[in-house]
Amino acid sequence: MNRTALALAAAVTALVAITGFASLTAPSGSDSTVTKAAARLPVERSSLLCPAPSTSDLAETRYTSFTPAGKAGKDGGATGTAQLLPSTTDDGKKGKGSKKSASDKPLLSLKEPGKPVTDEESGGETPALIGAADGRLAPGWAAQQTTTVDAGSSRGVLGTRCTAPDTDFWFPGASTSADRQDYVHLTNPDDTAAVADIELYGKDGAIKSDVGEGITVPARSSVPVLLSTLAPDPADNVTVHVSTRTGRVGAVVQSMDDKVGSDWLPASASPAGKLVLPGIPADATSVRLVAFAPGSDDADLKIQLAAEDGTITPAGHESLHLKAGMTAAVDLGDLTKGIAGSLVLSQDGGGKAVPFVAALRVVRGKGSKQEVAFIPATGPVGERATAADNRSKGSVLSLTAPGATAKVKVTASAGSGGGEPVVKTYVVKGGTTLATKPPVPSGLKGSYALTVEPQPGGGPVYAARTLELPQGGIPMFTVQTLPDDRGTVSVPTARQDLSLLNN
Known part of the structure; x- marks a missing residue:
């Protein structure tokens, strides 16, 4: 038998193996040549990473872990685990914080969906956490760390969603200026080393550094x-790009400002031609927009504020020109004028949409009693999103419908220490932002989770949760955006097609 015949025989054997496997998944009596649409099924495993919360001895950190009720994997929801475990430090030794973090035991274990669990840690030695969930606890699993520091250079409320590992991140809104200390935290969840690159872009383009x-x-x-060690000169507004050569990491920027406090800057949504930044507080005294176009084309952004009564264009801040590869920033002042809103950025003119990333630096308070938070551009809620850590007072939920009117179901879970779930439905008019105190579980004890679910038939919804924890006259707060939780995944249906063998 010649080589051509051998190759043909091998190809036929491979195709028979493929179609034979497909036939195992095809329903009896179905038309094997008809391809059905992919089904959406609950995920069976989720990963989350939480950065080391603080180096301050005054830090008080609360971790909250939660999986919404209502969806389960293929095992019918009978089993599942969700755990957050201490990482090692950068010298390969275990973090020394509490007795929990000095061992291989989970710092936090979730036992059932629909009810959050919490843990509290004190001091500045709590390590980053690496988490995994499977079975009935995987779909929509969420975790939050909220840290309060009441004095010192890291004073403030630092809140962040624990996020999934990835290979590419953009952080507009960072800084290497003298009055800020910004760190990018890289966390590797895997059993082999990861290699990452950090690039900085200022107002004049790429900042050259081999470090x-x-x-x-x-x-x-x-x-x-520390970002300032990567730049030869201080820069007020910087875009940070983190990418991996090998492996994957979780990445988030911790910003500490001597004047206005501290918080986490999460990654912006992936570069796109239109972005939404939800959840600007009504009493914001200063709002700064930072944006960056990573491609080779300039972009002209149209700036709009979706407020309670509709979408407006801020006077004097109608647009922003982005030069390709250069960070642009504009101070919008007290943009909201006492009414909560969300920023909607789109392209000016009728030309092609240029992808960009963006984030907001938001300040509340005045003088020596100011506090800062960051709001990155985020994706729509999609099917469902969750904010894991809410208290009986101080939570504000922002829902934005930049297009058509939307109906949204919001579920307040059972409390970590007791209480019954409460469900409330909101209507968000097209082009507006609805900022409201969310429902609270009846008989609440401890903290609780909020789950947001847009209902069929409406436009896309963008969401954010503000948590206000004032101390000593300082309006301390943090804002977390609520993108889709990716609790389901598209699974294509395979069908045999023996006609392939006849070609």
């Missing part, structure tokens, strides 16, 4: 990198 290239993040460990 940010080839940063090794050891297996199951976390490495903080």
Whole structure:
């Protein structure tokens, strides 16, 4: 038998194996040539990473872990685990914080969907956490860390959603200025080392530095990198790009400002031609927009504010020109004028949409009693999103419908220490932002989770949750955006097609 015949025989054998496997999944009596639409099924495993919360001895951190009720994997929801475990430090040793973090035992374990669990840690030695969930606890699993520091250079409320590992992140809104200390935290969840690059872009373009290239993040460990060590000169507004050469990491920027406090800057949504930044508080005294176009084309952004009564264009801040590869920033002042809103950024003119990323730096208070938070551009809620840590007072839920009117179901879960779930439905008119005190579980004890679910037939919804924890006259707060929780995944249906063998 010649080589051509052998190759043909091998190809036929491979195709028979493929179609034979497909036939195992095809329903009896179905038309094998008809391809059905992909089904959406609950995920069976989720991963989350939480950065090391603080180096301050005054830090008080609450962790909250939660999975919404209502969806389960293929096992019918009978089993499942969701755990957050301490990472190692960057020198390969275990974090020394509490007795929990000095061992291989989980810092936090979730037992059932629909009810959050919490843990509280004190001091500045709590390590980053690496989490995994499977079975009935995987779909929509969410975790939050909220840290309060009442004095010192890191004073403030620092809140962040624990996020999934990835290979590419954009952070517009960082800084290497003298009055700020910004660190990018890189956390590797895997059993082999990851290698990451950090690039900085200022108002004049790329900031040349070899220090940010080839940063090794050891297996199951976390490495903080001070951004000012990567730049030869201070810069007020910087865009940070984190990418991996090998492996994957979780990445988030911790910003500490001597004048206005501290918070986490999460990654912006992926570059797109239109972005929404939801949840600007009504009493914001200063709002700064920072944006960046990573491609080779300039972009002209149209700036609009979706407020309670409709979408307006702020006087004097109608647009922003982005030069390709250069960070642009504009101070919008007290943009909301006492009414909560969300920023909607789109392209000016009728030309092609240029992808960009964006984030807001928001300040509340005045003088020595100011506090800062960051709002990155985020994706729509999609099917469902969750804010894991809410208290009986101080939570504000922002829902934005930049297009058509939307109906949204909001569920307040049972409390971590007791209480019954409460459900409320809101209507968000097209082009507006609805900022409201969310429902609270009846008989609440402890903290609770909020789950947001847009109802069929309406336009896309963008959401954010503000948590206000004032101290000593300072309006301390943090804002977390609520993108889709990716609790389901599209699974194509395979069908045999023996006609392939006849070609």
